[in-house]
Amino acid sequence: MxxxxxxxxxxxxxxxxxxxxxxxxxxxxAGACAGAAIVLxxxxxxxxxxxSSARFTGTGPxxxxxxxxxxxxxxxxxxxxxxxxxxxAATAGAPAAAPVLAAGDGYSAIAKSVMPAVVNISSVHxxxxxERYSPFGADPFFQQFFGGGMYDYVVPRERRExxxxxxxxxxxRGTILTNHHVVEQATEVRVAxxxxxxxxxxxxxxxxxxxLAALRVDAxxxxxxxxxxxxxxxxxxxxxAFGNPFxxxxxxxxxxxxxxxxxxxxxxxYEDFIQTDAAINPGNSxxxxxxxxxxxxxxxxxxxxxxxxxxxxxFAIPSTMAHEVLDDLLEHGRVIRGYAGLAVQPLxxxxxxxxxxxxxxxxxxxxxxxxxxxxxxGLKRADVIVSVGSHPVASDEELRTQMSRLRPGDRVSLGxxxxxxxxxFEVTLVDPPQAQQQRRPQPQQRRRG
Numbered sequence: 001m002x003x004x005x006x007x008x009x010x011x012x013x014x015x016x017x018x019x020x021x022x023x024x025x026x027x028x029x030a031g032a033c034a035g036a037a038i039v040l041x042x043x044x045x046x047x048x049x050x051x052s053s054a055r056f057t058g059t060g061p062x063x064x065x066x067x068x069x070x071x072x073x074x075x076x077x078x079x080x081x082x083x084x085x086x087x088x089a090a091t092a093g094a095p096a097a098a099p100v101l102a103a104g105d106g107y108s109a110i111a112k113s114v115m116p117a118v119v120n121i122s123s124v125h126x127x128x129x130x131e132r133y134s135p136f137g138a139d140p141f142f143q144q145f146f147g148g149g150m151y152d153y154v155v156p157r158e159r160r161e162x163x164x165x166x167x168x169x170x171x172x173r174g175t176i177l178t179n180h181h182v183v184e185q186a187t188e189v190r191v192a193x194x195x196x197x198x199x200x201x202x203x204x205x206x207x208x209x210x211x212l213a214a215l216r217v218d219a220x221x222x223x224x225x226x227x228x229x230x231x232x233x234x235x236x237x238x239x240x241a242f243g244n245p246f247x248x249x250x251x252x253x254x255x256x257x258x259x260x261x262x263x264x265x266x267x268x269x270y271e272d273f274i275q276t277d278a279a280i281n282p283g284n285s286x287x288x289x290x291x292x293x294x295x296x297x298x299x300x301x302x303x304x305x306x307x308x309x310x311x312x313x314x315f316a317i318p319s320t321m322a323h324e325v326l327d328d329l330l331e332h333g334r335v336i337r338g339y340a341g342l343a344v345q346p347l348x349x350x351x352x353x354x355x356x357x358x359x360x361x362x363x364x365x366x367x368x369x370x371x372x373x374x375x376x377x378g379l380k381r382a383d384v385i386v387s388v389g390s391h392p393v394a395s396d397e398e399l400r401t402q403m404s405r406l407r408p409g410d411r412v413s414l415g416x417x418x419x420x421x422x423x424x425f426e427v428t429l430v431d432p433p434q435a436q437q438q439r440r441p442q443p444q445q446r447r448r449g
Contacts, residue, residue, distance in 0.1 A: 110240060110294045111252050116194040116223035117169045118288055120244040121178055121201070121215070123186035124162050166243035166287035167191065167215065168296055169224040170326070176215040177326055178286030179301055179317075180206045183213050191217050194250060205329035209269035209404070211301060212322055213286075214329040225288060228295025230318035233257055233274065241278035241314070243287025243300055253279040255314075262315060263397040267302055270404045271397060273315040274298045280314040289316040298322075324405065338406040338429025341372015344396045347384060355384065356420055362386040363396035377425040379416065386422075387415030408432075 165182030169175065176191065183189050189201040199217040206213040237257045245251050255278030263271035276289060280300050289298030298316030305311045328335040344363040352360055362384040368375045386393055388402045389412055406412060408431045416423050 107240060107252075107254065107292070110290060110292065113294050114225050114240070114242055114288060114290050114296075115250050115252065117225040118194065118242045118244070118250055119167045119169060119176060120192040120247070120249065121165045121167045121176075121182055121286060122162055122190050122192070123165075123183045124188040164244070164247045164283055165285040166283065166300070168242070168286070168288040168299070169222050170227055170296070171224050172221055174217040174219045174222050175204070175326075175330070176201065176217065177296075177299060177322060178213050178215060179299065180208055180211045180213045182286045183215070189215060191215065193217075193219075194223070205333045205335075207325045207329065207335045209335070210317065210321060210325055211268045212299065212317060212325045212329075214326055225290070225294070225296045227319045227323050228291055228293065228297045230274065230297040230320045233260055233291070233297060233318075235259060238292050239274075239276055239278055239297070240290045240292075241276065241280045241284065241287065241300055241316075242290060243280060243284035245281035245283045247283055255279065258313070260318075261398070263395070263401070265302065265315065267315075270321070270401045272318055272321055272401050273301070274318055276314050276316060277312045278314060279310045281310050282308065284314075295319075321405075336407055337404055337432065338408045338410055339372065339432035340374050340403055340406075340427060340429055341369030342374040342379070342403075343367035344385065344399055346396050355382065355417075357384065357417065359386075361392070361394045362417065363393055363399040373427050373430055374414075374425075377414075377427045379414070379425055379427075380418070382418075384417040385414055386417055387413075389413055 163182060163186075165178060167176040167178035167182070170177050183203055183206070186203070189203060190198055191201045192198045197219075199219060201215040201217050204214040204216055235257050239255060239257055241253045241255065243251060255276050257274060258277050259275040262273040262275050265271055265273065267273075274289065274297070276298075278289070280287070280303055284300045285302075287300040288296045289300055291297045297319045299319070299322050300314065300316045302315045303310060304313035304315075325335055343366050345366040347357070347360050347362050347364050349360065351364055352358070355364075365374075365379055365381050365383040365385065368379060368381060385399055388399065391402060393399045393402070393415075403412075406429050408429055411426060411428045414425050414427055416425060
């Protein structure tokens with residue numbers, strides 16, 4: 001007895017022209033999606049040609065006003081190894097009280113509480129250029145004899161570029177947390193408050209390795225939002241994204257935490273991003289990602305996009321990392337990190353096979369500073385680091401992020417696999433060489449919008 005073909009078989013045998021056209025359109029769409037990229041959310045001024053998205057193929061951080069990339073990574077670093085890392089402490093000044101969400105109120109209480117603390121940041125960057133010039137070069141009479149190449153002088157020119165982004169006030173003294181790429185190379189920064197005031201802002205410090213910056217405005221008793229503990233986040237938690245998309249002003253959208261610990265996006269040296277589907281767009285850079293208790297648990301930074309706008313994948317720097325950076329910027333004007341004298345690379349399947357390892361979790365030691373702490377502790381090239389203290393290491397990116405949270409003088413135990421056997425090495429971090437302070441990696445591609 002001949003059985004009725006399955007729906008899939010009927011689709012194959014019917015040969016319907018409409019189905020063929022739909023299938024062709026889907027294949028074209030699938031091919032186009034392969035070109036998707038990640039866009040940083042600082043928005044160039046409307047006086048320019050509009051924001052542009054830059055497609056990145058490398059993994060180095062980019063410093064354009066609109067940038068693209070993608071990737072994934074393991075979990076957060078060892079909070080117990082750094083002062084204040086076990087959950088953000090209260091910021092200076094009286095912290096804002098988290099709103100109480102009453103049944104049936106939706107999220108309006110949170111929006112009313114946090115929105116006044118979200119600001120619009122505009123920064124001006126002066127670009128110096130040089131142009132060749134001749135007093136006779138534009139004269140048609142001379143051009144018919146000498147052509148258009150008569151240039152006698154090199155004249156300096158200046159071009160002003162404006163970038164728009166967001167920020168969040170985190171204490172009553174007017175301290176604002178935002179992204180570094182929002183104010184990068186800025187000669188003038190102004191902040192528009194929710195009450196309509198526009199104030200000049202001073203850059204207290206920046207950290208290029210995490211893409212964070214701290215600003216301050218000369219005002220007191222400002223509304224501010226408390227920093228929460230991003231380490232307590234779980235996938236599926238509801239979050240609200242606050243910012244100024246496309247310069248429209250205060251905007252709030254809602255979504256969930258889609259993933260945690262995203263890395264290898266090529267946006268910064270140390271990446272531990274929260275991924276969310278809350279709608280964020282260009283102009284949201286530096287805005288707040290907030291939990292249902294009204295606490296800032298992330299700083300909106302980038303989106304994964306093929307069009308330059310929201311497509312359901314956004315990334316935020318976790319508040320735990322942001323709080324540690326902010327504390328150092330306020331106290332020292334820069335971030336102080338310990339130096340281990342260690343370079344690592346991913347544990348690929350080929351390397352794992354060569355090292356006779358069945359587990360692909362960990363980071364391979366690719367190089368050592370012969371005078372550095374790790375070499376002194378006994379680590380060798382081709383060692384596979386599988387833990388930092390009590391925290392397992394899933395990838396080289398996770399190891400770098402965990403080590404970045406340690407300070408000079410901190411002592412940490414590194415779990416290592418060498419020759420199929422496990423070992424532990426005690427490493428005491430030291431002050432980094434001067435050349436390592438605030439090092440900025442060179443991007444493979446860069447384009448400013």
